[in-house]
Amino acid sequence: MEIHFQSPFQETLTLERFPRSKATGREKSLRAWDAADEYLLHHLYDEHREFLEQKPTTAIVNDTFGALTTALRQLNPCFISDSFLAHQACKENLSTNGVESSQIHWLNSLQVPPKPLDLVLIRIPKTRALLEDQLYRLRPLLHDKSVIIGCAMVKNLHANDIQAFSDIVGPSHSSLAQKKARLVFCHYQSESEDHQKTSPYPSELSLPELDLKLTNHANVFSQGGLDIGSRFFIQHLPEQQGEKDIIDLGCGNGLLGILAARANPQAHLHFTDESYMAVASAQVNMHRHNPEQQANFYVDNCLDAFASNSADIILNNPPFHQQHTVGDHIARRMFKDAKRVLRAGGELWVVGNRHLNYHQQLKRLFGNCELIASNKKFVILKAIN
Ligand SMILES: C[S@@+](CC[C@H](N)C(=O)[O-])C[C@H]1O[C@@H](n2cnc3c(N)ncnc32)[C@H](O)[C@@H]1O
Structure with a gap:
């Protein structure tokens, strides 16, 4: 190079x-x-x-x-x-x-x-x-x-x-x-x-079917509507896990973490993304929808800020590009970080396009990978540490 x-x-x-x-x-x-x-x-x-x-x-x-x-x-x-x-x-x-x-x-x-x-x-x-x-x-x-x-x-x-x-x-x-x-x-x-004229950003996205109203700063992923991968993922999130540390890795506007918080009212949530606007949006949205629940917010590269063995569940809809460059290098780094940060028995939940073959990468890294759900376009995978 x-x-x-x-x-x-x-x-x-x-x-x-x-x-x-x-x-x-x-x-x-x-x-x-x-x-x-x-x-x-x-x-x-x-x-x-x-x-x-x-x-x-x-x-x-x-x-x-x-x-x-x-x-x-x-x-x-x-x-x-x-x-x-x-x-x-x-x-x-x-x-x-x-x-x-x-x-x-x-x-x-x-x-x-x-x-x-x-x-x-x-x-x-x-x-x-x-x-x-x-x-x-x-x-x-x-x-x-x-x-x-x-x-x-x-x-x-x-x-x-x-x-x-x-x-x-x-x-x-x-x-x-x-x-x-x-x-x-x-x-x-x-x-x-x-x-x-004044700036139309941040914009508001109403999702009455989920009883959600999301604030999206301008650079938030899929700010005009719900991404189809995320829409599939939220139907299969882990529930009633008790007092667990759950990380929404690459949180965007916080959709996955907010719904995971709702399904796991005793959990402690951690939202992290490399976009300042994403984390600011997730913070507003989490405080709006789950004001009582414990939550932390980090602008970070993957899980650099997290200690090893510090989380029980990581939810991840990985990015498939960095700016204009398409590739799975960030996803691979996220999986590797998840392996380090999860406690023994902790779970990494990933949604991805079928053709991205995350299954193989997770199997190689964790030694296991379970198919939680699939449709024509997406798979939801779980790997246990
Ligand atoms: C496919 S979007 C998923 C957003 C949200 N979780 C959802 O499902 O709607 C991927 C997210 O990963 C974030 N991201 C990209 N590279 C990252 C990195 N190196 N570290 C942390 N987050 C990153 C992007 O900013 C984006 O918000």
């Missing part, structure tokens, strides 16, 4: 992807930056060098593994991301390149920079709702001279993304493509009527 990145700012940076799990197949050859990062940095170097020398107040939004932040660290930028993994990746890459992480102002997606912004660089995220929410949050910090540039690989950039910039911030257009990447140039316009 290539790890040396030639920045246009006359230096070679060492950049690695994170988490540094054993990658397989296509993941192995993936770099920690792409042509969209390169295009954006070259554009800044060619067109805005003098402006950069004046140290504009800068926000770098959704930097995947820290390539932009490491290259532009002299600006002491605000790093804004909803992903705990992205925060970790950027910190590791800064450290590898001898940069103190205190040079950067770290913000999650629910926080905004303290000062007006002269320069905003946005990697366009996978979820349009997140892009919209971020533009709504940043808009009050922009001014007529703010330089606002988005970047994305062509295959991940949609006309509606550019429209979101235009609707929320001001007139926007995209560049020609270079190495299959594009930039989006956006001009802040303070007088537009659209600017009176």
